[in-house]
Amino acid sequence: MLVKTHISSSGSAQNPMITPSEFPVRRFIHIIRMIEDALRELLKNEFEVLRSELKEMLNSKNEEQRYLTRKEVARYLGVALSTVDLWSRTGKLRKINVNGSIRFDKYEVDRIFDSKSDKI
Structure with a gap:
């Protein structure tokens, strides 16, 4: 330049x-x-x-990931699907409708089973 x-x-x-x-x-x-x-x-x-x-x-x-299917709950807790269904019918596990699918709140599952593990 x-x-x-x-x-x-x-x-x-x-x-x-x-x-x-x-x-x-x-x-x-x-x-x-x-x-x-x-x-x-x-x-x-x-x-x-x-x-x-x-x-x-x-x-x-x-x-x-917070909301689990019944299969995921069964796998997560090490139980059979029929056990998850029984707990759902008896009110021990509360079902949630997420976008048209039945789910279970993982936080609630943890909370319930941590506090009531001896009752289930």
């Missing part, structure tokens, strides 16, 4: 003058910097959106 520098009478360099041929180069550099800033902001926003969606997906996955 061609830059003309003015030397003052004291011998020190002053602000450089831009030659007319440098205007397009300066303009190009300015445009590139504007594009970089815009892309940086766009990526930052997209990252925040993706992070938020990922957090939501993980929370929803945790909620799904």
Whole structure:
């Protein structure tokens, strides 16, 4: 890049003058910097959106794992399906409808069986 520098009478360099041929180069550099800033902001926003969606997906996955099918309850407690059905019919386990499917709340299963393990 061609830059003309003015030397003052004291011998020190002053602000450089831009030659007319440098205007397009300066303009190009300015445009590139504007594009970089815009892309940086766009990526930052997209990252925040993706992070938020990922957090939501993980929370929803945790909620799904919280609610167990009767097979999962039987496997979790080490009992037969018929035992889970019996406990459900007698009210020892409360059924929950989650999106049209019968589920059991794992937290409730843990709470009930931790406090009443000798009664079942």
